[in-house]
Amino acid sequence: LEERWLVCADLETVAVAIETMVVRGAPAIGCTAAFGLAIHARNAQFQYWKDFRINFYAGYDRLQRTRPTAVNLFYALKKMSAEAELFDDALSKDECVRRLETVAVALFDDDINTCRQIGQHGLSLWSESRKLRVLTHCNTGSLATAGYGTALGIIRSLHQAGALEAVYVDETRPYMQGTRLTSYELKADGIPFELICDSSAAYLMSQGKVDWVVVGADRIAANGDTANKIGTYSLAVNCQYHNVAFYVAAPLATFDPSTASGKDIPVEMRTPDEITKLFGQQVAPSGIACLNPSFDVTPASLITGIVTELGVLRPPFTDSIAAALNVQRAEGGFCP
Ligand code: MRU
Numbered sequence: 001l002e003e004r005w006l007v008c009a010d011l012e013t014v015a016v017a018i019e020t021m022v023v024r025g026a027p028a029i030g031c032t033a034a035f036g037l038a039i040h041a042r043n044a045q046f047q048y049w050k051d052f053r054i055n056f057y058a059g060y061d062r063l064q065r066t067r068p069t070a071v072n073l074f075y076a077l078k079k080m081s082a083e084a085e086l087f088d089d090a091l092s093k094d095e096c097v098r099r100l101e102t103v104a105v106a107l108f109d110d111d112i113n114t115c116r117q118i119g120q121h122g123l124s125l126w127s128e129s130r131k132l133r134v135l136t137h138c139n140t141g142s143l144a145t146a147g148y149g150t151a152l153g154i155i156r157s158l159h160q161a162g163a164l165e166a167v168y169v170d171e172t173r174p175y176m177q178g179t180r181l182t183s184y185e186l187k188a189d190g191i192p193f194e195l196i197c198d199s200s201a202a203y204l205m206s207q208g209k210v211d212w213v214v215v216g217a218d219r220i221a222a223n224g225d226t227a228n229k230i231g232t233y234s235l236a237v238n239c240q241y242h243n244v245a246f247y248v249a250a251p252l253a254t255f256d257p258s259t260a261s262g263k264d265i266p267v268e269m270r271t272p273d274e275i276t277k278l279f280g281q282q283v284a285p286s287g288i289a290c291l292n293p294s295f296d297v298t299p300a301s302l303i304t305g306i307v308t309e310l311g312v313l314r315p316p317f318t319d320s321i322a323a324a325l326n327v328q329r330a331e332g333g334f335c336p
Contacts, residue, residue, distance in 0.1 A: 079107060134166070168209075272292055
């Protein structure tokens with residue numbers, strides 16, 4: 001309803017912005033946390049690195065407690081601390097800040113490039129025999145990444161190529177990222193779409209109106225099990241029943257090879273207020289019990305392909321994911 005820019009000039013403001021979802025979406029959370037640590041160093045009074053080190057790690061801890069599921073947060077913080085570990089005790093403040101900012105900017109730039117590559121690889125999935133009807137969930141665009149987007153990046157590329165017949169946007173209960181953010185981005189880009197209730201998706205599939213579902217990810221386990229916004233799993237189940245392709249789009253920074261399968265992914269539980277209230281207005285009887293998991297885990301067996309910056313990974317995902325991460329490491333690219 002309103003575009004407002006929040007200036008985050010200290011670590012605590014950055015942390016609260018992530019906790020309260022001013023900044024949300026896995027890649028955007030990671031980039032923002034990295035800049036949070038750089039700002040933390042810039043604001044601190046110290047002459048040499050040795051006098052700031054403990055404070056740096058206190059900031060690191062504060063940021064890593066903001067949200068538990070999106071692995072990009074931990075990955076970006078680790079990139080920052082890996083740089084800090086190279087600092088000599090006597091490194092000057094100016095040099096510390098310069099080097100931390102360089103890593104944060106590199107993470108940010110890399111994320112935009114990565115999203116554009118994901119968009120191109122997603123386009124390669126289109127056979128050109130006929131236009132596509134695509135359904136997406138949550139917000140995975142410029143408001144969830146450094147820019148362009150993952151699943152929404154693919155939708156942008158498909159639109160540019162004239163490949164889209166229809167886009168359906170799930171409203172994404174309860175926080176309404178589809179209603180509020182994806183609708184905003186698609187409208188701004190002039191990409192035609194229809195906003196639907198989450199519960200309409202299966203019906204549209206049963207009517208033969210959906211060719212693909214494409215979603216983002218918050219954490220992808222070593223076996224391909226994928227945590228993403230609550231409601232993603234039921235979309236994938238519906239896709240299998242209706243023989244609709246189900247694609248995940250994510251940078252390699254969203255993969256977590258140290259998590260063997262989806263059952264090891266921590267799922268954030270959020271406040272009941274997101275369910276009992278609509279835009280601050282109480283709509284449920286007060287005092288009732290609620291359960292509000294913010295994410296669910298889609299088993300790898302329901303996923304047709306995972307679109308990354310290196311191309312489309314196919315089942316068996318344990319092998320294709322390990323191979324992609326090895327390539328990325330060998331090329332010195334950003335990767336867990
Ligand atoms: O709770 P949110 O809004 O941070 O959840 C976001 C999602 O689940 C996105 O689909 C995911 O982070 C991918 S964003 C490119």
